[in-house]
Amino acid sequence: QPLRVGLTGGIGSGKTAVADLLAARGAAVIDTDAIAHALTAPGGLAIEPLRREFGPDMIGPDGAMDRSRMRALVFSDVQAKARLEALIHPLIGQEVEREAAGRQGLYQVFVVPLLVESGRWRDRVDRICVVDCDEATQLRRVQRRSGLAPDMVARIMAAQATRAQRLAVADDVIVNDGETTPEQLAQRTLAQHRAWLDLLALRG
Ligand code: ATP
Structure with a gap:
């Protein structure tokens, strides 16, 4: 069984x-968001179960799940x-395992945006790695990237775990706050990569 890292962090x-x-x-x-998306895309494994x-x-x-309708439904009910x-979570779990089984690599990284919130991941991974960032910087980055209104970004952030909640469950932390340059992020990520390789070597 390869070393499994769950990588998470706020928007x-x-x-x-x-x-x-x-x-x-x-x-x-392994990008769990992409897997979830593919499940509800045209021809996706979740489409027939969703229809039933x-x-x-x-x-x-188009044969895809109607996202805005579904959002409206689950928002009100x-x-x-x-x-x-x-319906969706077992399918994601199944597809994640299927993809992981077919992948080579020094170790596996599962990118799970809502890892801390969902609680299902703790037992699936050996390490939880949090990309840590202050809220003001998150807001700034997301606005710059997507042009979303500040109150919309704030609402998304309010629905996610807090910085402190994430740090409380982290085994490993990569700081990428407002002071962090891309070069520093690359250095910190490399240091973390080496630490996981050391851990792998210890496990033999
Ligand atoms: P989401 O959950 O919204 O998909 P994410 O956690 O995957 O976000 P990224 O997409 O990696 O975050 O980063 C968000 C934006 O901020 C990107 O446009 C990225 O290029 C930029 N960014 C990330 N880190 C830095 C940094 N240290 N310096 C400058 N820009 C950064």
């Missing part, structure tokens, strides 16, 4: 930047949200 913290740097060093990166569970209205004419999660 705009720099998860993708860190994952790309680790991939360049030989880590097998929620009716044909939740599938758009907690039971529908629970039913959606009960």
